[in-house]
Amino acid sequence: MAYTKDIEPTIQPGSLKAKVENGRKSNEPKEDKYEQALHKYNCDVDEAQVKTAVEKIIAEKVPENDNEEVKKFLLGSVELTSLHTTDTEESILAMTEKVNKFDEAYPDLPHVATICVYPNFAHIVSQSLEVDGVEVAVVSGSFPSSQTFIEVKVAETALAIKDGATNVDIVLPVGKFLSGDYEGLADDIDELKQTCGEVPMKVILETCDLGNLSNVKKAALLAMYSGADYIKTSTGKEKQGATPEGVYVMAQAIKEYYEQTGRVVGLKPAGGINTVKDAVTYYTIVKEVLGEQWLTNELFRLGTSRLTNLLLSDVLGKDTKWY
Numbered sequence: 001m002a003y004t005k006d007i008e009p010t011i012q013p014g015s016l017k018a019k020v021e022n023g024r025k026s027n028e029p030k031e032d033k034y035e036q037a038l039h040k041y042n043c044d045v046d047e048a049q050v051k052t053a054v055e056k057i058i059a060e061k062v063p064e065n066d067n068e069e070v071k072k073f074l075l076g077s078v079e080l081t082s083l084h085t086t087d088t089e090e091s092i093l094a095m096t097e098k099v100n101k102f103d104e105a106y107p108d109l110p111h112v113a114t115i116c117v118y119p120n121f122a123h124i125v126s127q128s129l130e131v132d133g134v135e136v137a138v139v140s141g142s143f144p145s146s147q148t149f150i151e152v153k154v155a156e157t158a159l160a161i162k163d164g165a166t167n168v169d170i171v172l173p174v175g176k177f178l179s180g181d182y183e184g185l186a187d188d189i190d191e192l193k194q195t196c197g198e199v200p201m202k203v204i205l206e207t208c209d210l211g212n213l214s215n216v217k218k219a220a221l222l223a224m225y226s227g228a229d230y231i232k233t234s235t236g237k238e239k240q241g242a243t244p245e246g247v248y249v250m251a252q253a254i255k256e257y258y259e260q261t262g263r264v265v266g267l268k269p270a271g272g273i274n275t276v277k278d279a280v281t282y283y284t285i286v287k288e289v290l291g292e293q294w295l296t297n298e299l300f301r302l303g304t305s306r307l308t309n310l311l312l313s314d315v316l317g318k319d320t321k322w323y
Contacts, residue, residue: 034182037225038218041256045213045249054244054285062284066277068315074279075311076110077297078304079137079268080323082117083236092121093128098323100130105322109315112308113297114167118143119160126164137167137202141192144206144235146171150188157195168192169202171235174209177219186226193227202230202268205250208240213249220253224265232303234271241271247282251289267294270303276314279307 082095095115102111115125116137125136138160141153157168170192176185193201203223207216220231231250233242247269254265267290269282279302286294294300305323313320 034186034222034225038221040260041217041221041253043214043218043221045217047213047245050213050245050248054248057248057284057288058244058281061288062277062281065284065287066280070280070283071276071311071315072110073295073297074276074283074302075308075315076113077300078112078302078308078311079114079116079270080112080308081115081236081270081303081305083139083143087118087121089121089124092117092124095323096125096128099134100128102322103131106312109312110297113301116167116169116303119156119163119165122160122163122165135166136164137169138165139169139171139235140165141170141188143169143171144204144237146173146188147175150191153188153192154195157192161196161199165199167200167202168196169204169232171204171206172219172223174206177210177215177222182222185222189223189226189228200229200266201227202232202266203228204232204235204270206235206238207233207243207246207250208238213245216246216249217253220250221257224253224257224263228265230266230268230299230301232268232270234303236271236303238271242269242273242278242282244281244285248285248289251286251294254294255290264293264299266299266301268301268303273302273304273307276307276310279304279311 080095080099082092099112099115111131111134114135114137115129116139117125119138119140122136122138129136140157140160142148160168173185173188189203205216205219205223210216210219223231231254233246233250250267254267258264267286273279282302286300308323309321312322
């Protein structure tokens, strides 16, 4: 099918974009609902205060969580990820088969929470995955940049879901955020959430590109107000991944959003999680800020590829390379 620049994007009734279009047709002044939403929260984050709070958590609380029970839980919260230019159907199938055989090899350990791949591999994972309780996640919406037409993002997401994706990770339009186009940002996220329907959608903030922790909090809140079921730190494709300070601020945003709306949103640190201690640190921050309610593998996920074998080795007490 040929596409031309004359094609007008379809606007779904009831969407944020439709409401905006209807607003433009009237002479009534348009209300800046996004700024109003942010004004309900203190988005002026004191970075020194956050650094001190995080250092205190790491010094006083991380040691008590550095145990086998927590590491087993973390193993069951991992999103086993392969997002390489060199990925092939054969390599994704081989990764999926390792998940299938894990239960037989390690019956007393939890399996990973998710297999995360590019959208064109969703059908391979969906058709070959034999383990109950493992989700099929895809990165969609022009990952990792989010820089394309919304119609392309919607089509990619819809096709991945049709092929069996049960989780969708999209990237927050960072350029729109930095230029102050909160309306355009919210429209993108809202339309993709409508495409996902009941399929949980994670919004990746790409925290390292946001400039400061105040922006991290604003981006987290805007993502949640626009329909995010999870907020996620990073794509793993930029200069830096998750940081304890970023995760702390995102957890605070989730807590405050929950107190305002009653809506529970999950958290996924991802990118640069290189050690077991990193994983235990993020677990501890979530526990201290959000509490036990968020310590399930449905609400707390870890986006990583290398961590799985490290956790497995720690739990078993010997070097193990299953994945």
